[in-house]
Amino acid sequence: MTDNSFVRTESHPDLPPPVRHTGIIRWMRQNLFSSWFNTFLTISSLYLLYRIVPPFLEWAIFSADLSGSTYQDCTSGGACWAMVRVRFDQFMYGFFPTTERWRVDIGFLLLFATAIPLMIDGIPGKKYLAIFVFAIYPFVAFLLFHGGFGLEIVDTAQWGGLMLTLVLATVTIVVSLPLGILFALGRRSEMPIIRMICIGFIELWRGVPLITVLFMGSVMLPLFLPPGTNFDKILRTLIVMALFAAAYMAEVVRGGLQAIPKGQYEAAQAMGLSYWKTMGLIILPQALKIVIPGIVNTFIALFKDTTLVLVIGLLDFLSIIQSATTHKNWLGTSTEGYVFAAAVYWIFCFSMSRYSIRLERKLDTGHRN
Amino acid sequence: MATTEAAATTSPPVGDDVAIQILGMHKWYGNFHVLKNIDLTVYNGERIVICGPSGSGKSTLIRCINRLEEHQQGGIFVNGNELTGDLKGIDAIRREVGMVFQHFNLFPHLTVLENLTLAPIWVRKVPKAEAEEAAMSYLERVKIPEQALKFPGQLSGGQQQRVAIARSLCMNPKIMLFDEPTSALDPEMISEVLDVMVELAETGMTMLCVTHEMGFARKVANRIIFMDEGEIVEQNEPEEFFHNPKSERTKLFLSQILSH
Ligand SMILES: Nc1ncnc2c1ncn2[C@@H]1O[C@H](COP(=O)(O)OP(=O)(O)OP(=O)(O)O)[C@@H](O)[C@H]1O
Numbered sequence A: 001m002t003d004n005s006f007v008r009t010e011s012h013p014d015l016p017p018p019v020r021h022t023g024i025i026r027w028m029r030q031n032l033f034s035s036w037f038n039t040f041l042t043i044s045s046l047y048l049l050y051r052i053v054p055p056f057l058e059w060a061i062f063s064a065d066l067s068g069s070t071y072q073d074c075t076s077g078g079a080c081w082a083m084v085r086v087r088f089d090q091f092m093y094g095f096f097p098t099t100e101r102w103r104v105d106i107g108f109l110l111l112f113a114t115a116i117p118l119m120i121d122g123i124p125g126k127k128y129l130a131i132f133v134f135a136i137y138p139f140v141a142f143l144l145f146h147g148g149f150g151l152e153i154v155d156t157a158q159w160g161g162l163m164l165t166l167v168l169a170t171v172t173i174v175v176s177l178p179l180g181i182l183f184a185l186g187r188r189s190e191m192p193i194i195r196m197i198c199i200g201f202i203e204l205w206r207g208v209p210l211i212t213v214l215f216m217g218s219v220m221l222p223l224f225l226p227p228g229t230n231f232d233k234i235l236r237t238l239i240v241m242a243l244f245a246a247a248y249m250a251e252v253v254r255g256g257l258q259a260i261p262k263g264q265y266e267a268a269q270a271m272g273l274s275y276w277k278t279m280g281l282i283i284l285p286q287a288l289k290i291v292i293p294g295i296v297n298t299f300i301a302l303f304k305d306t307t308l309v310l311v312i313g314l315l316d317f318l319s320i321i322q323s324a325t326t327h328k329n330w331l332g333t334s335t336e337g338y339v340f341a342a343a344v345y346w347i348f349c350f351s352m353s354r355y356s357i358r359l360e361r362k363l364d365t366g367h368r369n
Numbered sequence B: 001m002a003t004t005e006a007a008a009t010t011s012p013p014v015g016d017d018v019a020i021q022i023l024g025m026h027k028w029y030g031n032f033h034v035l036k037n038i039d040l041t042v043y044n045g046e047r048i049v050i051c052g053p054s055g056s057g058k059s060t061l062i063r064c065i066n067r068l069e070e071h072q073q074g075g076i077f078v079n080g081n082e083l084t085g086d087l088k089g090i091d092a093i094r095r096e097v098g099m100v101f102q103h104f105n106l107f108p109h110l111t112v113l114e115n116l117t118l119a120p121i122w123v124r125k126v127p128k129a130e131a132e133e134a135a136m137s138y139l140e141r142v143k144i145p146e147q148a149l150k151f152p153g154q155l156s157g158g159q160q161q162r163v164a165i166a167r168s169l170c171m172n173p174k175i176m177l178f179d180e181p182t183s184a185l186d187p188e189m190i191s192e193v194l195d196v197m198v199e200l201a202e203t204g205m206t207m208l209c210v211t212h213e214m215g216f217a218r219k220v221a222n223r224i225i226f227m228d229e230g231e232i233v234e235q236n237e238p239e240e241f242f243h244n245p246k247s248e249r250t251k252l253f254l255s256q257i258l259s260h
């Protein structure tokens, strides 16, 4: 270490290309076999995959049966998808009268046709789409699903399957977000009474398991109502689930509100913006952006929690599948039922997750001050 | 309520009428007496620089003027209207009083142009096209019209502070409050912001500015106020203030900030 300055006589050897651009071998060496422990993990994972994936594919695809009308017709030894095929309509519509099922189709098609463009950039007339989706569509959907104005009334007891799950999830999600925002704002209000009410509400609902709340809504609530009042069971479930979800949403949103620097409030106030304008134009757009992952997380949890309605006897997507697999013709197909249910739930939840990532990217406007 | 010459001002009125009058004002944070018996009259068109050691209550004082902080005793009158708990009255006063903050406080989710037009559109109900036109003219005044469509996070500190000044001006305020507008900036950006403020002073705007930029104070202030421990210790014209400070505390403070 005596001489620490020198002039290089030969040119510098080429640097290896950046990791991302190198061949698969190097990638594997760096990511899978970088130490003996990683090598061990890699090899055990490969072994596990080998033990799981081929048998699963064999069961689910190569030796599966799609035709047949009872479990006995499934003879290939693999999955008995015949059950799903035969019962498919029921899984989708529950006991909705067969002749009226087009109404459900139209209802959901209308929702997808208007709500999805709302989420895509660069589509003109979003203002009108939004007005339709949030102000008009709920009434249209109610008419289509429930009936009236010349359409045959379909009692909600006949609702079921994926249709019921989607109704429960959509209504709960759409109601719980604005409600949760209000409770979050209330919890940070400077007015003690409003603050106390909001804290009480949030903590009450958060402290009770959803199952308990559902039982209360379906079994106990009617006991307190005057006899003879017929308060629809699904409506009761919707209310209870929306309030439950709103309490969680409120805490997620509050996390975002707390992350907004005080200077943002002060700048808005100093310009003479009122409380609601400050919140609506300055604070909430930033706070909600921060908590998109949390909001979507809550949505996903909610979507899956709709399955709990089976404890109060509603035939949502999961419970209608369960009841099909316990029918005497299809005894033994519960694995097929659960795999099918899992796949459908996964598609919905994964789409929500992807959308939230896109939304986050889109709303990213660079550094905060 | 006597609103006449109770305030002990040392400098002669610059304009005819009074823009801000503070009479026997006190403020506490809990038990902590931040502002003690403040008397101050600011005339229209006057430019006042407030200085003093950290924690002396400078920010608190100017934040009381647009009610970001509430005072507990005495009176504050802005354009003849007293600041009370009445929310409508406060909003009316805030529309007339612009404020520029140390940390800019631009809205990061809005473009520069949207930052500027937000209050005119939502508070003053100016049509959007008109608000944008006005905003562009203010951006030209602060010399960054080409940044209109960028987000604040994409600008340098000096540019952000100039946007913040333009944003306040878009509301056509009669009075501008500045709370250490240059102290969060890198040294090379300070002058671009001070230049804008000097130009603003030349338009005759009533300005109250908390700053330790003594060069700026010398150049534009009609009066310099020195605060310490929640009191106005001394106020005077710049020349007198710098060359002939009366109180020991002022001398000490000046020796500290002018020594480097
Ligand atoms: N919200 C608050 N609650 C309690 N004390 C506060 C609050 N805000 C400020 N203070 C105290 O009041 C005093 C005056 O604060 P202020 O911010 O007005 O000082 P300043 O003169 O602006 O100082 P600086 O030059 O550091 O900005 C300080 O001692 C500060 O600690």
Ligand SMILES: [Mg+2]
Pocket: B058, B059, B060, B179, B180
């Ligand atoms: Mg300060």
